Amino acid sequence: MKLYSPSEIREIRDRFGFRNSKSLGQNFLTDKNIIDRIIEGSGIGPEDLVIEIGPGIGVITREAAQAAKKVIAVEIDTDLLPVLQYTLGDLDNVEVVNQDILKTDLKELIADEDFSGKVRVIGNLPYYITTPIIMKLLEEDIGAETITVMMQKEVADRLKAAPGKKECGAISLMVQYFSEVTELVKVPKTVFVPQPKVDSTVLRLDVRKEKPVETGDEEYLFKVIKAGFAQRRKTVANSLSVLGDVTREEIMKALETAGIDPVRRGETLSLKEYGRLAEALKNKG
Numbered sequence: 001m002k003l004y005s006p007s008e009i010r011e012i013r014d015r016f017g018f019r020n021s022k023s024l025g026q027n028f029l030t031d032k033n034i035i036d037r038i039i040e041g042s043g044i045g046p047e048d049l050v051i052e053i054g055p056g057i058g059v060i061t062r063e064a065a066q067a068a069k070k071v072i073a074v075e076i077d078t079d080l081l082p083v084l085q086y087t088l089g090d091l092d093n094v095e096v097v098n099q100d101i102l103k104t105d106l107k108e109l110i111a112d113e114d115f116s117g118k119v120r121v122i123g124n125l126p127y128y129i130t131t132p133i134i135m136k137l138l139e140e141d142i143g144a145e146t147i148t149v150m151m152q153k154e155v156a157d158r159l160k161a162a163p164g165k166k167e168c169g170a171i172s173l174m175v176q177y178f179s180e181v182t183e184l185v186k187v188p189k190t191v192f193v194p195q196p197k198v199d200s201t202v203l204r205l206d207v208r209k210e211k212p213v214e215t216g217d218e219e220y221l222f223k224v225i226k227a228g229f230a231q232r233r234k235t236v237a238n239s240l241s242v243l244g245d246v247t248r249e250e251i252m253k254a255l256e257t258a259g260i261d262p263v264r265r266g267e268t269l270s271l272k273e274y275g276r277l278a279e280a281l282k283n284k285g
């Protein structure tokens with residue numbers, strides 16, 4: 001079954017009377033090379049448990065099942081269940097879970113499984129919730145080794161951007177706090193059915209065992225990072241005033257303690273600098 005072939009996709013759509021939902025971001029992949037890059041690039045081994053987000057008609061799922069011990073595919077669209085039964089029903093190591101990934105208790109799903117390898121997350125993400133999905137996977141600390149996911153090119157450029165680059169935002173630093181980000185492959189919009197308006201990129205996030213910044217309070221660190229990026233053309237000293245819980249004097253003292261020039265702009269600070277700054281601010285200077 002060549003699920004990546006446009007004629008096969010058409011046949012499945014006709015057979016099940018299925019229509020691609022725009023609001024669920026249903027753009028199906030039709031390039032076998034890209035699927036191989038996702039599977040190989042994610043490093044799936046024969047003892048690994050794979051969590052796939054949004055299997056669609058199962059095009060990536062089928063290939064992942066060949067490489068892994070088991071694939072759990074989380075799909076929100078109930079209309080796709082009979083399709084997935086048809087396309088994956090012959091595989092005994094695939095389980096489809098009909099849930100919203102943002103509401104799924106992934107830790108519990110994983111705890112119920114018997115496997116000796118790693119947990120690997122893969123997926124061609126629905127574009128409308130890319131960053132909430134990635135932040136959920138990272139913040140919930142589900143024990144994944146790698147997260148290898150396709151997303152809109154602009155979002156990928158943002159997530160991998162180094163401090164000081166114009167694409168770098170608070171989300172870049174938050175994702176980089178949890179993981180090391182590598183671009184695997186660029187994907188032109190022409191390889192999807194239906195064709196979206198934008199190109200895509202596959203990123204691999206290697207989840208860090210040790211964080212690059214030591215902090216007892218991640219929430220506060222992220223609050224400081226968001227404040228630092230909130231007003232792009234302002235100096236870091238001015239941007240931090242949105243925090244509300246520290247005085248101007250305390251901000252200036254904290255910047256000095258952290259060794260950061262107060263006239264720098266928030267978007268030029270590294271993760272380590274934000275780490276020092278958040279600690280100093282918490283201690284009111």
Ligand code: SAM
Nearest residue numbers: 024027028029054055056075076100101124126
């Ligand atoms: N993996 C398939 C492929 O590459 O052809 C489909 C990818 S398509 C870009 C995104 C998939 O995510 C769709 O199947 C869509 O129904 C599903 N999806 C959308 N929102 C979701 C959610 N909140 N939870 C789980 N799946 C979702």
